[in-house]
Amino acid sequence: MSDIAIRGVRKSYGRIETVHGLDLAFGAGEFVVILGPSGCGKSTLLRMIAGLESITAGEIAIGGRVVNRLEPRERGCAMVFQNYALYPHMTVAENIGYALKVAGVPKAERLRRIAEVGRSIGLDGLLDRRPAQLSGGQRQRVAMGRAIIREPKVFLFDEPLSNLDATLRVQMRIEIRRLHDRQGVTSVFVTHDQTEAMTLADRLVVLNAGRVEQVGTPEEVYHRPASRFVAGFVGSPPMNVVDATAAGPDTVTFGGLQLTVPPHGLERGARLAVGFRPEDAVPTAQAAPDGPVAAIDLVEDLGALRLLRGRLGGADVVVQTAAGTRHGRGPLPLQIAPSAIHLFDAETGLRLAPRAVRAAAA
Amino acid sequence: MIERTPLVNLLTHLVLVGGLLVLLLPVYVVVVAASHDLVAVNQVPMPLLPGHHLWENLAVAWQKGNFRNVMLTSVIVAGLVAAGKVGLSAISAYSIVYFDYRLRMVFFWIIFATLMLPLEVRIVPTYAVAANALEPFQALFDLSGLSVTLPRWNLLNSYSGLVLPLVATATGTFLYRQFFMTIPDELAEAAKMDGAGAFRFFKDVILPLSVTNMAALGTIMFVYAWNQYLWPLLVVTDQNYATASMELGRLVPSAYGEAPVWNTAMAGTLIVMAPPLAVVVVLQRWFVRGLVAVEK
Amino acid sequence: MQKRATFRNLWLASAFIAPQLLLVFVFFYWPTAQAAYWAVTLEPAFGGGNQFVGLENFRAVFADANYWASVGASLLFAVGCTAVAVGAALVLALFADRGLRGHRLYRFTFFLPYAVPAAAVGLTFRFIFSPDAGLLAGINHVVPGLWNPALDGNDAFVLVLLGQSWKMIGYNFVFLLAALQNLPRTTIEAAAMDGAGVLRRMWDLQVPLLTPTLFFLLMVNITDSFVDSFALIDVTTHGGPARATMLMVYKIYLDGFESKDYSLAAAQSMVLMALIIGLTVIQFRVVERRVHYR
Ligand SMILES: Nc1ncnc2c1ncn2[C@@H]1O[C@H](COP(=O)(O)OP(=O)(O)O)[C@@H](O)[C@H]1O
Ligand SMILES: [Mg+2]
Numbered sequence: 001m002s003d004i005a006i007r008g009v010r011k012s013y014g015r016i017e018t019v020h021g022l023d024l025a026f027g028a029g030e031f032v033v034i035l036g037p038s039g040c041g042k043s044t045l046l047r048m049i050a051g052l053e054s055i056t057a058g059e060i061a062i063g064g065r066v067v068n069r070l071e072p073r074e075r076g077c078a079m080v081f082q083n084y085a086l087y088p089h090m091t092v093a094e095n096i097g098y099a100l101k102v103a104g105v106p107k108a109e110r111l112r113r114i115a116e117v118g119r120s121i122g123l124d125g126l127l128d129r130r131p132a133q134l135s136g137g138q139r140q141r142v143a144m145g146r147a148i149i150r151e152p153k154v155f156l157f158d159e160p161l162s163n164l165d166a167t168l169r170v171q172m173r174i175e176i177r178r179l180h181d182r183q184g185v186t187s188v189f190v191t192h193d194q195t196e197a198m199t200l201a202d203r204l205v206v207l208n209a210g211r212v213e214q215v216g217t218p219e220e221v222y223h224r225p226a227s228r229f230v231a232g233f234v235g236s237p238p239m240n241v242v243d244a245t246a247a248g249p250d251t252v253t254f255g256g257l258q259l260t261v262p263p264h265g266l267e268r269g270a271r272l273a274v275g276f277r278p279e280d281a282v283p284t285a286q287a288a289p290d291g292p293v294a295a296i297d298l299v300e301d302l303g304a305l306r307l308l309r310g311r312l313g314g315a316d317v318v319v320q321t322a323a324g325t326r327h328g329r330g331p332l333p334l335q336i337a338p339s340a341i342h343l344f345d346a347e348t349g350l351r352l353a354p355r356a357v358r359a360a361a362a
Numbered sequence: 363m364i365e366r367t368p369l370v371n372l373l374t375h376l377v378l379v380g381g382l383l384v385l386l387l388p389v390y391v392v393v394v395a396a397s398h399d400l401v402a403v404n405q406v407p408m409p410l411l412p413g414h415h416l417w418e419n420l421a422v423a424w425q426k427g428n429f430r431n432v433m434l435t436s437v438i439v440a441g442l443v444a445a446g447k448v449g450l451s452a453i454s455a456y457s458i459v460y461f462d463y464r465l466r467m468v469f470f471w472i473i474f475a476t477l478m479l480p481l482e483v484r485i486v487p488t489y490a491v492a493a494n495a496l497e498p499f500q501a502l503f504d505l506s507g508l509s510v511t512l513p514r515w516n517l518l519n520s521y522s523g524l525v526l527p528l529v530a531t532a533t534g535t536f537l538y539r540q541f542f543m544t545i546p547d548e549l550a551e552a553a554k555m556d557g558a559g560a561f562r563f564f565k566d567v568i569l570p571l572s573v574t575n576m577a578a579l580g581t582i583m584f585v586y587a588w589n590q591y592l593w594p595l596l597v598v599t600d601q602n603y604a605t606a607s608m609e610l611g612r613l614v615p616s617a618y619g620e621a622p623v624w625n626t627a628m629a630g631t632l633i634v635m636a637p638p639l640a641v642v643v644v645l646q647r648w649f650v651r652g653l654v655a656v657e658k
Numbered sequence: 659m660q661k662r663a664t665f666r667n668l669w670l671a672s673a674f675i676a677p678q679l680l681l682v683f684v685f686f687y688w689p690t691a692q693a694a695y696w697a698v699t700l701e702p703a704f705g706g707g708n709q710f711v712g713l714e715n716f717r718a719v720f721a722d723a724n725y726w727a728s729v730g731a732s733l734l735f736a737v738g739c740t741a742v743a744v745g746a747a748l749v750l751a752l753f754a755d756r757g758l759r760g761h762r763l764y765r766f767t768f769f770l771p772y773a774v775p776a777a778a779v780g781l782t783f784r785f786i787f788s789p790d791a792g793l794l795a796g797i798n799h800v801v802p803g804l805w806n807p808a809l810d811g812n813d814a815f816v817l818v819l820l821g822q823s824w825k826m827i828g829y830n831f832v833f834l835l836a837a838l839q840n841l842p843r844t845t846i847e848a849a850a851m852d853g854a855g856v857l858r859r860m861w862d863l864q865v866p867l868l869t870p871t872l873f874f875l876l877m878v879n880i881t882d883s884f885v886d887s888f889a890l891i892d893v894t895t896h897g898g899p900a901r902a903t904m905l906m907v908y909k910i911y912l913d914g915f916e917s918k919d920y921s922l923a924a925a926q927s928m929v930l931m932a933l934i935i936g937l938t939v940i941q942f943r944v945v946e947r948r949v950h951y952r
Contacts (some may be wrong), residue, residue: 052551052663073557085548089570098566099556146556370856378764381750385771388824389780395785407796450678457674462664472841477684478938482885484915487692490684498688520684530681550663560665570750570751589775591889592674596915601835610777611893614784624791626779632894635778637660642773649773652830656834 001185002063002076002153003028004049011044011177011210012102012285020212021058021161026203028063029178029184030143034115035197036207042190046156049188063153067259073102078147079156081162084139086131086146093118093127096145106313111270115212117149121175121201123312136170155180157189161196173199192235206230228349231275231342237307239275241345242315245269252343255313261341262354278320280340287333294319310331392635395628396420401623415625423551427609428601435524436588437637438604443587444580451534452572455570456564460541460550469505476532481593489596492517495526519600528587534579537655541575556622571624578652583647585638606634611629661790690931694926724901725909725926730834732884732906735819740879742823744872745884747830748908752860754831755838772828776886780893783821807895811902814895818903822883830875836873838864877941881934906930 011019019041026032036043047053048058051072059066067075085094094101097114106114118127120158121141131139140160147155157176160170180187191197197204198218204317206213206221206229213224225231231239246255246266252259252274259274266272287293294317296310301323308319308327312334319334320329343352396402398413408581424430454500458470491497495515503510517523545568553563613630614622642649664672697715699708721726748767754764758778769781786793789806797805808811841864849859865872888907891897897912906926914923 028377047551050551050555052554072551077555079552079555080553081548083548085552087548087549087552087567089567098553098558102562137658146552150556282643365850365856367856371758374756374758374762375891377749377753378760382764382767385768385827386936387788387825388771388779389774391786392782393790404791406791407797408792450681453674454678457671458659460662460663461667461668461906462666463668463671471678472687473678473682476682478935479690479931480881480885480934481684482888483910483927483934484686484689484693485911486920486927487689487696489915490687490692491684495684500683501688503678526681527685530685532682533733535678550661555661560667560670563665572826585773589773589777589889591775591777591892592911593890607777608736608776610775610781614781614893621788621790624785624788628785631778632779638773638775640768642770650769650832650836652774653816653832 001028002029004154004186004188005061006045006049007059007061009045009048009060010056011041011048011053012056013321017210019048022212024205024215025211026186026188026332027121028186031180031187031189031200031202032205033189033191033197033203035191035194035233036213039190040207041210042192042207043158044081044175046158046188046190049075049149049154050077050079050156051080066301074345076153077156078150078152078154079162080143080147082159084131084160086139086142088131091128091130091181092123092134092142092145095131095142096127099146099150103309110228113149121145121179123149127292128315135162137172140164140168142171144176148179152185155185155187157187160189161191162193169196176200182324184207195236198234205345206233208233210344220263224351225275226351228273228275228344231344235277237278237318237320239277239342240271240281240312240315241275241344242313242317244272244274244313246272247256247282252337254315256290257292257313259292259336259341260321260336260338261343264343264352264354266343266352273344273346273349273353275342276340278318280315281336282318283308283319283321283325283327284335288335292336294334296327299328359362374621377448382421382641388411388634391543392628392631394622396423396626396632398625399645399657400625403628404621414628419625419629420633423471423613423626423633427613427628427633428604429606429609429630431602432606433633433637434610435603438592439521440523440584440587442521445527445530445533446584447527447534447583448576450529451538452569452576453564454540455535455542456568459539460560460563460568473532476530479528485592486595492523492527492597495522501618513526519603520597521603523597524594524603524605525587527593528583528590535653537575538572541572542543545571551627571655575647575655577645578655581641582652584641585649588638606637608633669844670860672886693924693931694919695894697928700921715921716787716929717931719922719925724904727901728793728904728906728909731815731894731902731904735815735822735887735903735905736880736883737885738819739822739826740848742819743826743831743879744875746823747827748835748865748868748872751831751834751838752826752836752864753835755864756856768831769828771825772832774825776825776889777893780818780890783817783824786893787817787820799945809899811898814899814903815948818890821894823888826882830879833871833875834868837868840865842888855903873944874941877937884930884934 001132006022006024009019009022010017034045035043048055051070055068059068062075062077087098090098093114096117097110098163100110102114103184114127118124121144122288123138123141123145131142134142138241143160161172164172173196178250180258191201202220204218205215206222206291214221214230221230221234225234225239228241233239240255244252246257246268247253248268249266250261250263252261252335254274272359292312294310294312295309298309300309304323306321306323306325309320310317310332312340319332345352369435393411394409396419397416398409399415402409444520454473458466495517495638496512500512503512517526519552549567552562553567590605591607592603598608610630613627630639677755684756697710698710700711701708701812720779750768754761785791787807789808790796794805804890805813807817838861846859846863854862885907887905888911891905891908895903897908910923910926910930913919913926
């Protein structure tokens, strides 16, 4: 179990820089999830930690030791790949035990540990099979077993669940988290799936285009997104974000509508983006004068809840209501509590903190 | 797909059966001719069914063509070429694909370009090299002014001479390169994470995964080497190193006008074509796969 | 075309590439350089080092009507063999691909000729086409003297052409069938839904989609007819009668090893080499530009 420090790390391929100076610290035993859209540099970061990719600038330390120049085998990390990367010609047992074989662990000891790991991840009867004879979920387990058997200081996961079907994905997700809770090994888990990220993480790192957007617990990231990007990426369905203009220190307008927000000390005429979660927009019987009215054109009934889709102030919005509500197509007056409203700078996309909070922090 | 096309089906069968007959006819004619006595084989029109003298003729051809020695030599040469090729191209392709050094692409092109230099077009100077395989190095030393004298290494009338030039070709290297490119990067990365180095990865992962390719390459190289004619003709003057394919030419008078002893000549032909045919019949799958893969 | 995961062990990399580089140098590049050297020099009659003569050897080669005859024969041979071997293989592959009863047998049999040694092909065809025994001798019974490859250049040419084609049909068949089976089934099915019949689909769909493979085979067959025909000629016609089957390769061999005129042979080698390099370059250019429909 080791902590990981990432200081000013950059990565360039040729002249193109894809990771732009990351500074991150992961605590020992922490489960960190790196979340971001495809191509944002998640894998690159993970592979730099693993030693599969050279570090262009900056340094990475694992357990206090700078590893920039160490080979993968010297870093004490184990990795689970998206496509599992099992050795097709080896049996499950050979796959799991290969690292020990390379390390020169005597055969008897090796077999004992393979059996032990096999039991712990539910591969008991399958040790003599080849990867081709396994189902997707079983292959995934083998990949896990191969990582576990080395008793690494750090687990690295690169989208390990994305090749599984929906049911298995949830099941393996739970197993991975339980495994972590049992063993307490520092884990870095890369994914583009925000549900996976929210459910697994002690701490989330949201990455976008090679830069960190936000670091925080899932709760922080969900309730206080640091940027318009995070707001739009985390949550399912994601936060509604509408372009707006400040009409006073605590009012904004968009599309002829008005909305009261907590005091942000807004300058009149400033351009902003207003965000609110689908569950924070509450349909009301009576619209406030100039209050928001969405034009609903599609209703999705998910059983446990209903999603009402439509337009509001020139933007697409989603409103989430409980099962059993009967709002249909047509105009829908909404009530949004000022405390549930997030404001972002139109230029930078950064979150605008309410006055009160800033005062309290100061 | 449900299709009722009786006429086209009839045509299909006609074309295919026709093709089969035309393609097999020459081999059939060889068998028929090899199974008659001299009088019968020279009849016009020739007999259309096999006779009773096949073993007799085979025995005579076997004696006349010295096939006991010659077949053994051919098996050894073809086996060595196949094995050499399988091993040599595996390692050179591994070097080109799995390492990142500056000359990598230069080497790739050096090897690649040899595809444009078939043996037949550089036959005269290659023959000169065979007389002393170290001559190129001697010449380089002489050019550079170093007074080093290398021993002579004569490849004429030797297995090395029959085998090495055939092993040098680039085809196998490309087969492997092609195959290595299809192996996912993650496999090498997983091996690295497991602590394996370059050699370990080659031995434990790449070689076992290449078995199919090796079988395919080995099969086509065996046939290719067996069928070589011009090169053995040049480097072999000693009967002990004569190969089956080149020996065939001696079963018939070289002047085209003279009539050969056809029944034994055809028996010899049968003997010479049997091993490569047997190999491709038995290893059909590998042969076809190798053929297609080599040329990609 | 570069692997993401590479190793750094340069010793191993060098050790693995060295053997092939050495062989390639000794048996390919050195002889080629040697041929180039001989092509521009002459060995004096009374010993001593080679003398540089510029393009003299080439001039001698090009001034020789026999040389141009061999070029002509080679080109005709190339075109003829390629047309016969690719054309026949295409028809067979298209029909075999239909997968009617027996298609496994065809698939298994059609490529067999390619495994037969060229020398054996030569002897076989020499017998089949012999004027006084064998399969075709019957013709001479009906019309005496009509068929005699030993005396008639055209007859001899047909003989070697058919021999080479017979061998290559199997090779071409393998590639065309593989390519046909790689075509997306759904495309064929879509055409069937559009009402195109079997033959129509072959002509409108499968043949055009095979263009890349056909082009590749065109190049291979031409190259092969240039270089691989040696054994065939050597056990049958020896380039005769009256030089009718004197292909370029065979002439190089005769000039080099029978007449011992290395310079003349080398100059011809260079020309043939240029031809083959040209063909390869064309092939790559076109493949680069992708005749491929994918
Ligand atoms: N070997 C490479 N060469 C050039 N660019 C690369 C290479 N690997 C990744 N990239 C680029 O780096 C960026 C980040 O890639 P990656 O880390 O794989 O993204 P992801 O977040 O989807 O895992 C992408 O834009 C990708 O195109
Ligand atoms: Mg990725």
